[in-house]
Amino acid sequence: ALPLIDWEQHMVGIVTVEAMPFFSFQPKTLRLLAIMSGHMTDILLEHSQISGQVQSDWRHFLFQLARVTTDARDHQLPSTLVHFAFNSAASATHVHQMMQQTRRGLDVITQPPGAADTQIVVLLPLTDELGTAAYLQRLADAVQLQSGRYLESFARIQQLSLGDKIDPSEWLDRQQKEPA
16 A cells, blocks of 8 residues: 655545555566655645646646645755846746756746746756756756857756755745845
């Protein structure tokens, strides 16, 4: 049986496994099952727990952030949160479109509700510092190729590895309040 446990350690259900080969009972397999059950729990809870007033892409972002934070803490899976503060809404819109076009499958790209339309937040699940540096370099290269400008010339970029002891929600709140 796999308990369905959310990031706050509340059990919401159980999934039963009818058959599993004995040789599969290894720490690596059991860890994978624990991670998968956490993601199944998120799918079940995402629409019911966060108010319908919150825009759906931000709700999805919050659930993914909670899950990857739990995975980083409990399973040492790397993930990174990146905050972009642009000096104009036009620049933010342009780069946001480029991010969407080059988005990897698990990445979550959104704009925080209630924040200035000059901010973008990107969650990079299963991405360590080296992967984050490569992502930012690809984005910077694409921006420079298309606009002829350096990304850093019109955006302040901050990043947080989710294995750190810093609460990602508090960190994100601080980033949203700082000027570009």
